[in-house]
Amino acid sequence: MKAAVLSTLAAMALATPVAAQDHANHVAAQPVAKVKATGVVKGVDAKTNTITVAHDPIAALGWPAMTMSFKVASPSLLKGLKAGDRVRFDLRAQQITAIRRG
């Protein structure tokens, strides 16, 4: 009986590293997943391809509302945007891949 319990524990111990690795892969995959967000433009800098946004809370990332700068995937994304615009945008690895007013 005792031997059976020990072998079960040994099997669990052996299985743990595999499970932990799967979880690590899952966590690592999250930052590159596309996340939708909203906010208000505070500034646009075409020279550095960045836009500063006072974004609303982003539940998918566990972020509270804050003002921060984001890189945009393409300079063309900044066209027509100015401070004060309310925007909806997509984030991938903390870079804006799509953005529109509204």
Ligand SMILES: [Cu+2]
């Ligand atoms: Cu932020």
